[in-house]
């Protein structure tokens with residue numbers, strides 16, 4: 643029996659846990675790890691653990707202490723710190739590591755979008771050509787837009803904020819993906835949004851992007867950070883193949 647650690651926090655991590663538990667139950671024990679950023683408790687097949695490891699050294703210690711044989715980093719493409727820690731810890735503990743990296747979105751040529759390299763550039767772009775922006779880049783990114791004073795923001799968060807947001811004029815809407823296309827369009831119309839701000843997260847095209855495309859609304863996309871070196875899979879199926887070939 644081998645042991646797999648999945649670094650999670652994404653829909654793909656959940657699917658990978660479900661499918662590897664269902665398909666490889668007699669050969670594999672699965673542990674999924676969450677950072678514990680949102681209020682929802684992990685609910686997935688197999689064992690789960692919650693909270694940080696204490697950097698690469700802490701993760702390497704965990705891999706050794708739990709006798710982990712395989713590591714799949716299925717965290718979000720913008721979760722840069724944990725992915726770099728996974729890379730380093732896998733080297734330290736000599737555990738094979740695979741990164742599940744979603745393929746980038748392919749937007750149609752008619753799309754009105756601009757890709758910027760980071761949040762500061764996104765704030766700059768929004769300040770230049772938006773008056774009412776839909777900010778969907780996550781709680782930890784809101785601060786980057788604090789200096790944009792001429793724009794009203796609709797901020798979407800997973801959980802209600804625990805402290806006032808540092809934005810001059812805004813409203814908050816809460817909800818957990820996936821969102822419904824009709825509801826996204828209604829939200830955009832209700833708040834007279836003129837620009838969508840999103841991380842370029844890859845994978846299945848979310849309803850907010852489809853809504854913006856259908857409404858011919860400008861989209862400011864923040865490019866993902868470069869991933870650490872090493873083997874990558876684009877889909878859950880590819881991950882399962884990598885795992886199975888090592889059992």
Ligand code: NAP
Nearest residue numbers: 650651675676677693694695696697717718721722723724
């Ligand atoms: P991050 O900046 O890369 O990680 C910050 C710290 O959180 C890490 O150093 C680690 O703490 C801990 N951590 C992160 N993921 C973990 C996991 N799966 N299991 C245990 N500890 C973890 O990550 P982030 O951007 O804050 O994202 C946090 C989590 O939310 C990730 O798991 C990610 O998959 C998920 N998520 C992120 C985004 C996003 O846009 N960033 C979007 C959707 C979901 P220690 O150093 O103490 O080990």
